[in-house]
Amino acid sequence: MAISKTVSRQRPSELFQWSVLAAGIAIGFCAKAQAPATEAVQLDRVEVTSGKRKQLQSEVAGTVTALSGAKLEQLGVQDAEDLFKLSPGVQFNKGNADGALYSIRGIGTNTVSDNVIFGQASTGIYIEDVPFTDPYVYISSPDVAPFDLERVEILRGPQGALYGSASLGGAVRYLFAKPDMKQTHFSVLTGFSSVSGGGTGNTLNAMANVPLSEGVAALRVVLTHRSDPGYVDNLGTGRKDVNTGRSDSVRVILALKPTPALDVTAMYVRQRSRQDGDAGVAPDPDQLKLNAPTDNVVKSNFDLGSVQANWDLGGLRLTSLTGYQTKQRDQNSDLSYFLVPDYTLYSGDGPYPDVHSSTSVERRHSNSFTQELRLAPVTAGDLSWLVGAFHQKARFYRSQTVLIPGANDPVNYPDDIYFDTVRLGTATENSVFGDLDWKVTPKWSVGAGARFFHTQVQFQRSNFGSPFTPFADSEKGTTPKLSTRYQFSPEVAAYATASRGYRYGGINTIGSIPYKSDSLWNYEAGLRLRPSRELSLDLSVFTLDWKNIQVSTSNDQGFVIISNVARARSNGLEATLAWRPLADFSLNGSLAYTDAKIKAGFVSANGRDVDAGTSLPGVAKLQGTLDGRYTFAGPAGSDATASAVLQHVGARRAQLDADMRLPAYTTVDLRLAFAWTKWEVTAYVQNLADSRGQSSAAVNYSTYQNPGAVNYVEWYPIRPRTIGMSLRYDY
Known part of the structure; x- marks a missing residue:
């Protein structure tokens, strides 16, 4: 069935959802009006390390969202889908297990990772400053378990000067809670959930913190288990809730402070995820169903080890960060929609009446070694500076075999193999960087930074067992950053910044055509x-000027081609509000308006015209979140907390070279918790009105009877209404 309609309808339930939160806020205000007046409470002073040194969030000349682990737990965040709704200007584009893509400020050309076979993603992901974004072959975007996090920092705008490649639109930093050398701690968090029209899930998380020698050594061990309830049924195989997922992780952190001048933190993280069906639905985005003769199977794993040492040398601090990681994502996917039954029209072979299905077997593996050295003053004075060097070498492997069982053609398709390829190689980045901030006067400061980089890609390709063909490419460049900040009064401050970001270039495996790194400039002012x-x-307010964009589109045979084409510009406004009028009531809001469009048209690899003015995919013009929290005296001597999160995401384009729209949606999450000295019981409902929002969509093209036309769309829905309970114990 050809699908070419545009979906952009509004739902009556959205009005109900907005009304629910408005009513909840009104109730909160009424409750406060009836309660005895108490003294207003000062907002928390949030400290961040986005500049690779400690700063107050309010003193950063740029836009950083810092979400503490405590807040994530208060709001019941369990995965990335929950997490990224809390930051303005960040779009979470859903996929199968560990296959999500993130875009910040509209910078991205795909919403589904299955369309990103090669090339680097546009958002940098870091775990304790170890880069996790794949430099060349896309492996995965691991969904880091949020339990026992210190905080998550979301840096909006390019971060090329301090963080290197990939962070074109911005970067995400996961920071874990560190061992406490003074006290023993123990926590257990368990719960269950049920999703509307689907199955049930459960969680079990535990943390143990043990001082090994007071003030000298401590160990922190974290175990997590999450079973996500499925809600997609496959009519073709007769299985229900096929997108049920499971994720398990272990985290071990050892902290040492052998002398007052030296501290060392060693960390090991292992996470395993599995999904035994497709998270997408087709052809009707409103029905949580698909019809495929086989089920997808996704297994995704990563291991990460790092050692960070900080050594104080007479007023200077030398930091060494060494990281090693392995990633693996194996996926068996149904390709029947693409090759059955009319692939014979393309191949010229056949007919093959016994062929009723087609599957793709992919294996994606990588390992990466990174080393970073930094030198900076121990105590920042009027002149704060930082210099460093960085090295990364990533080895990657990707194979794909497409099968058409039942062909029984030993000449054209021996062993029923339609396509077979292996690609392997290395990607290397070496760079030096520096950053300084000069307080010219007590109120005025200026900053500057830059990174000089040299990237190299070398890989080999073999098709159908042929001898490997080698390819190589390299590039050099510089990414500067300038900023200024002025404190007009204790109540008013302003800043302005200009920064450049970049990502790797490389070589297409089809046609052996190289593509260059793309880069953008971000110009931003804030109050x-x-x-x-x-x-x-x-x-x-910001404007991002993006040139020589690496655009991934498929050719008439379905192979992805990356080309440096077109220009784009993203203009926008972001606003965040924090209000805590009383100790037991707080309200936080964020709003982002983003207008990201192609400024120069181009022709995609499949011959479709993409005109100037076309919106970049996955970005909503209007996106906002409002969360409120109210504490009060609960039953049985408990402290009770009621909280609500409202999220609105506007309509978005699904793919750059297809006129498919993802409709706007609004969700409301509610939680009620009762806490005692050591125990806490929580009940919650997510997506209260059961909105059928679509996070992303994979679009495929007909290459046979109607070249260039959309012949199949797979929609990735947001999680339906979910109810659950949790129990927590802290010692």
């Missing part, structure tokens, strides 16, 4: 207002 100690408002 921070603190009219009172319980209220803050941050405003920022």
Whole structure:
């Protein structure tokens, strides 16, 4: 069935959802009006390390969202889908297990990772500053278990000066809670959930912190298990809830401080994920169903080890960060929609009446070694500076075999193999970087930074067991950054920044055509207002100028081609509000307006015209989140907390070279928790009105009877209404 309609409808339930939250906020205000007046409470002073040194969030000349682990737990965040709704200007584009793509400020050309076979993603992901974004062959985007996190920092705008490649639109940093050398801690968090029209899930998380020698050594061990309830049924195989997923992880952190001048943190993380069916639905995005003769199977794993040492040398601090990681994502996918039954029209072979299905067997593996050295003053004065060097070498392997069982053609398709390829190689980056911030006067500071990089890609390709063909490419460049900040008064500050980001270039495996790195400039100005100690408002405006974009589109045979074509510009406004008028009531809001469009048209690899003015995919013009929290005296001597999260995501384009729209959606999450000294019981409902929002969509093209036309769309829905309970114990 050909699908070419545009989906952009509004749902009556959205009005109901907005009304629910408005009513909840009104109830909260009424409750406060009836309660005895208490003294207003100052907002928390949030400390971040986005500049690779400690700073107050309010003093950063740029836009950083810092979400503490405590807040994530209060709001019931369990995975990336929950996490990224809390930051303005960040779009979470869903996929199968560990296959999500993130875009920040609209910078991205795909919403589904299955369309990103080669090339680097546009958002950098870091775990304790070890880069996790694949430099050349896309392996995965691991969904890091959020339990026992110190915080997550989301840096908006390119971060090329300090963080290197990939962070074109921005970067995400996961920071784990560190061992406590003074006290023993133990926590257990368990729960269950049920999803509307689907199955049930459960979680079991545990943390143990043990001082090995007070003030000298401590160990922190974290175990997590999450079983996600499925809600997609496959009519073709007769299986229900095929997208049921499981994720298990272990995290071990050892902290040592043998002398006052030296501290060492060693970490090991292992996470295993599995999904035994497709998370996408087709052809109707409103029905949680698909009809495929085989089920997808995704197994995704990663291991990460790192050692960070900080050594104080007479007023200077030398930091060494060594990291090693392995990633593996094996996926068996149904390709029947693409090759059955009319692939014979393309191949010229056949007919093959016994062929009723087609499958793709992919194996993606990588390992990466990174080393970073930094030198900076121990105590920042009027002149704060940082210099460093970075090395990364990543080895990658990717194979794909496409099968058409039942062909029984030993000449054209021996062993029923339609396509077979192996690609392996290395990607290397070496760079030096520096950053400084000069406080010219007590109120005015200026900053500058830059990174000089040299990237290399070498790989080999073999098709159908042929001898390997080698390819190689390399590039050099510089990514500068400039900033200034002025504190007009304790209540008003302003900043402006200009920064450049880049990502790897490489070589197409089809046609052996090289493509260059793409880069963009971000120009941003912001205003921070603190009219009172319980209220803050941050405003920022930006424009990003993106040139020589690496655009991934499929040719008439379905192979992905990356080309440096077109220009794009993203203009926007972001606002965040924090209000804590009383100790037991707080309200946080964020709003992002993003207008990201192609500025120069081009022709995609399959011959479709993409005109100037076309919106970049996956980015909503309007996106906002509002969360409120109210504490009160609960039953049986408990402290009770009621919280709500409202999220609205506007309509988006699904793919750059297809006129497919993802409709706007709105969700409401509610939680009620009762806490005692050591115990906490929580009940919650997510997506209260059961909105059928679509996070992303994979679009495929007909290459036979109607070249260039959309012949299949697979939609990735947001999680339906989910209810659950959890129990926590802390010692």
